[in-house]
Amino acid sequence: xxxxxxxxxxxxxxxxxxxxxxxxxxxxxxxxxxxxxxxxxxxxxxxxxxxxxxxxxxxxxxxxxxxxxxxxxxxxxxxxxxxxxxxxxxxxxxxxxxxxxxxxxxxxxxxxxxxxxxxxxxxxxxxxxxxxxxxxxxxxxxxxxxxxxxxxxxxxxxxxxxxxxxxxxxxxxxxxxxxxxxxxxxxxxxxxxxxxxxxxxxxxxxxxxxxxxxxxxxxxxxxxxxxxxxxxxxxxxxxxxxxxxxxxxxxxxxxxxxxxxxxxxxxxxxxxxxxxxxxxxxxxxxxxxxxxxxxxxxxxxxxxxxxxxxxxxxxxxxxxxxxxxxxx
Amino acid sequence: xxxxxxxxxxxxxxxxxxxxxxxxxxxxxxxxxxxxxxxxxxxxxxxxxxxxxxxxxxxxxxxxxxxxxxxxxxxxxxxxxxxxxxxxxxxxxxxxxxxxxxxxxxxxxxxxxxxxxxxxxxxxxxxxxxxxxxxxxxxxxxxxxxxxxxxxxxxxxxxxxxxxxxxxxxxxxxxxxxxxxxxxxxxxxxxxxxxxxxxxxxxxxxxxxxxxxxxxxxxxxxxxxxxxxxxxxxxxxxxxxxxxxxxxxxxxxxxxxxxxxxxxxxxxxxxxxxxxxxxxxxxxxxxxxxxxxxxxxxxxxxxxxxxxxxxxxxxxxxxxxxxxxxxx
DNA sequence: CCCAATTGCTTAAACGATTAAGCCGAACGT
DNA sequence: ACGTTCGGCTTAATCGTTTAAGCAATTGGG
Numbered sequence: 218x219x220x221x222x223x224x225x226x227x228x229x230x231x232x233x234x235x236x237x238x239x240x241x242x243x244x245x246x247x248x249x250x251x252x253x254x255x256x257x258x259x260x261x262x263x264x265x266x267x268x269x270x271x272x273x274x275x276x277x278x279x280x281x282x283x284x285x286x287x288x289x290x291x292x293x294x295x296x297x298x299x300x301x302x303x304x305x306x307x308x309x310x311x312x313x314x315x316x317x318x319x320x321x322x323x324x325x326x327x328x329x330x331x332x333x334x335x336x337x338x339x340x341x342x343x344x345x346x347x348x349x350x351x352x353x354x355x356x357x358x359x360x361x362x363x364x365x366x367x368x369x370x371x372x373x374x375x376x377x378x379x380x381x382x383x384x385x386x387x388x389x390x391x392x393x394x395x396x397x398x399x400x401x402x403x404x405x406x407x408x409x410x411x412x413x414x415x416x417x418x419x420x421x422x423x424x425x426x427x428x429x430x431x432x433x434x435x436x437x438x439x440x441x442x443x444x445x446x447x448x449x450x451x452x453x454x455x456x457x458x459x460x461x462x463x464x465x466x467x468x469x470x471x472x473x474x475x476x477x478x479x480x481x482x483x484x485x486x487x488x489x490x491x492x493x494x495x496x497x498x499x500x501x502x503x504x505x506x507x508x509x510x511x512x513x514x515x516x517x518x519x520x521x522x523x524x525x526x527x528x529x530x531x532x533x534x535x536x537x538x539x540x541x542x543x544x545x
Numbered sequence: 546x547x548x549x550x551x552x553x554x555x556x557x558x559x560x561x562x563x564x565x566x567x568x569x570x571x572x573x574x575x576x577x578x579x580x581x582x583x584x585x586x587x588x589x590x591x592x593x594x595x596x597x598x599x600x601x602x603x604x605x606x607x608x609x610x611x612x613x614x615x616x617x618x619x620x621x622x623x624x625x626x627x628x629x630x631x632x633x634x635x636x637x638x639x640x641x642x643x644x645x646x647x648x649x650x651x652x653x654x655x656x657x658x659x660x661x662x663x664x665x666x667x668x669x670x671x672x673x674x675x676x677x678x679x680x681x682x683x684x685x686x687x688x689x690x691x692x693x694x695x696x697x698x699x700x701x702x703x704x705x706x707x708x709x710x711x712x713x714x715x716x717x718x719x720x721x722x723x724x725x726x727x728x729x730x731x732x733x734x735x736x737x738x739x740x741x742x743x744x745x746x747x748x749x750x751x752x753x754x755x756x757x758x759x760x761x762x763x764x765x766x767x768x769x770x771x772x773x774x775x776x777x778x779x780x781x782x783x784x785x786x787x788x789x790x791x792x793x794x795x796x797x798x799x800x801x802x803x804x805x806x807x808x809x810x811x812x813x814x815x816x817x818x819x820x821x822x823x824x825x826x827x828x829x830x831x832x833x834x835x836x837x838x839x840x841x842x843x844x845x846x847x848x849x850x851x852x853x854x855x856x857x858x859x860x861x862x863x864x865x866x867x868x869x870x871x872x873x
Numbered sequence: 874c875c876c877a878a879t880t881g882c883t884t885a886a887a888c889g890a891t892t893a894a895g896c897c898g899a900a901c902g903t
Numbered sequence: 904a905c906g907t908t909c910g911g912c913t914t915a916a917t918c919g920t921t922t923a924a925g926c927a928a929t930t931g932g933g
Contacts, residue, residue: 218889218890218891218913219890219891219892219912219913219914219915220911220912220913221890222890222891222892223891223892226891228892232892232911233909233910233911233912234911234912235910235911235912238911238912252646252647253647253889253890254588254649254888254889254890255647255648255649256584256587256588256593256649256888256889256890257588257888257889257890257891257918258889258890258891259584259890259918260582260584260585260588260888260889260890260917260918260919260920261889261890261891261892261917261918262890262891262918263918265584275609275612275613275616276606276609276610276613278604278606278609281603281604281606281609282604284603284628285603285604285630288603288628288629288630292644297627297644297648298627298628299625299626299627300612300616300626300628301616302613302616316620316625318580319580319583320583320625321582321583321584458812458815458816461816462815462816465816465818483812483813484786484811484813485811485812485813485816487786487790488786488789488790488793488813488816488817489816489817489818490793490817490818546883546919546920546921547882547883547884547885547920547921547922548881548882548883549920550919550920550921550922551921551922554921556922560881560922561879561880561881561882562881562882563880563881563882566881566882581919581920582918582919582920584918584919584920585888585918585919585920585921586919586920586921587888587920588887588888588889588890588918588919588920589887589888589919589920589921589922590888590920590921591888
């Protein structure tokens with residue numbers, strides 16, 4: 218049995234296996250279609266060559282595509298991926314983490330859910346390799362790959378200002394997650410940097426658990442004031458979908474009554490009667506880089522954490538066109 | 546060590562373990578936070594409690610949602626899911642199958658790609674448990690859960706006829722897969738059963754590898770004839786997305802110039818300026834049932850295959866409203 | 874009082890792969 | 904000729920768990 222192992226792992230030289238028997242072993246192995254048993258290998262080596270991918274919401278096309286990229290990239294590196302969706306829920310996230318730790322995944326790629334900071338700290342303390350994707354905690358030193366959410370939102374805000382919009386609102390999640398805070402900060406600073414005093418009532422925070430009603434209420438409030446907003450930034454894809462549906466119901470005209478810019482990307486934005494300007498995150502690069510960082514981390518667990526920010530691209534469409542041109 | 550195993554597996558009675566030591570073992574186990582090693586368990590038992598899910602295209606929201614349901618349901622049964630996307634490609638599907646077999650998954654749930662019939666036959670010959678989902682091969686006796694694609698398409702066709710449309714086209718994939726044949730058959734029979742002689746040029750088959758150009762060409766041809774179609778059924782979600790984009794470009798009015806019914810479901814259909822009538826497949830039930838069948842199969846490998854067809858629901862929206870009412 | 878059954882615990886083999894260590898014979902050097 | 908080295912192959916321990924089998928000591932019946 219030992220010889221078989223040596224030969225099939227290409228250690229014939231180091232282990233001084235004879236030419237003759239080496240050949241015979243190879244031949245017989247291929248005749249029998251021998252496949253080594255991953256479990257036994259893993260049990261012995263302590264490496265499963267499996268990555269746990271925990272994402273916040275698989276039904277969101279952004280994350281679904283991230284999952285796809287991560288899976289492909291992991292395969293290129295010889296890893297299998299086990300995907301779990303935490304559904305933006307810290308408890309489910311914890312369960313998933315435990316299941317996957319129990320399954321001895323070699324490491325994690327995580328899109329963190331709300332209130333999951335302690336889980337990240339736990340992984341760090343336990344020295345379980347992981348890379349945060351898209352969302353990270355500035356208070357914890359970790360590897361991460363993320364979009365520069367601040368700058369993306371800032372660019373969106375500036376774009377609307379430059380196109381002549383004066384009262385620019387944002388609907389965001391009522392979330393403590395850093396990426397959401399950054400999006401809000403970018404939006405606010407885009408206004409103030411461009412001589413538009415930010416008004417508190419332009420910013421609405423919607424609870425993720427009551428997104429439909431929340432978005433409706435937010436839009437109602439924004440439009441009901443004496444000076445209704447003339448442009449709106451949706452801080453996430455789901456907010457945009459709900460918001461656009463409601464805007465349709467209200468028979469508001471985009472961009473005539475309300476210009477729109479949204480985070481996220483999806484076919485839905487192309488099909489809207491007025492194609493939606495959106496922030497395109499570099500999905501492929503994000504996913505690939507996350508896998509690369511994790512693989513690196515698995516090779517040298519002691520290395521300094523890599524922290525990578527990438528730029529989102531503002532894809533400009535009709536929903537935010539220059540105000541003076543609207544209704545032409 | 547043996548005692549530990551007995552106690553922690555609740556076999557204290559059968560294996561006559563003393564009360565005293567049993568209690569001590571439990572206490573110590575919980576103190577140490579003992580977690581059994583899945584790999585060792587699997588190596589010994591030959592069961593990994595892992596299901597391989599191979600889907601045709603993870604970036605399609607229908608399949609993404611299927612994946613989510615399957616994952617949740619599997620977890621309820623104590624199984625972990627490894628997801629792979631074959632991207633509608635038989636070779637990638639074969640690779641995935643091999644990787645997962647090598648990982649000793651207990652069984653598969655498969656949404657088959659084109660030309661993957663032999664792979665299914667292979668699994669059957671090797672007696673590897675599996676359940677086909679959404680797509681199946683009538684020539685091979687297997688477990689499957691699927692929508693009744695024939696009836697769904699038939700209902701869509703009848704609906705359009707009843708609403709006064711006379712020249713009803715379909716854009717389908719150029720695929721030999723049975724579900725696609727069934728959708729086409731349903732569409733054709735809906736017409737002929739309702740005294741509308743089917744015209745060959747109403748049916749266009751688009752190659753999946755060139756979907757964008759294919760759909761454009763198909764629509765061009767359909768609209769260019771002397772008697773252009775007045776209603777169109779998209780046989781899949783992706784066809785619809787591409788088709789609707791092009792219909793927008795052509796500035797065709799839905800349903801005035803062209804009524805639309807599509808398979809699949811997505812936010813995009815709600816956001817379209819004229820909400821799209823679509824066939825809603827019972828995603829939750831399909832996924833749950835697939836897991837249940839597989840779990841059953843894993844328990845009794847010899848049982849007769851279960852073959853389950855479910856009904857799609859036609860969700861009627863403005864895109865197919867009664868022709869006489871259009872433009873009111 | 875002795876053999877049998879029962880109870881409570883220990884040993885060890887097995888799953889499949891890896892790998893250090895051991896063993897034997899041939900070649901080689903002095 | 905004798906010790907050393909090397910090539911070529913075999914043994915066995917290990918990973919963590921399960922489970923059949925074995926072994927004492929205690930209890931029970933006749």
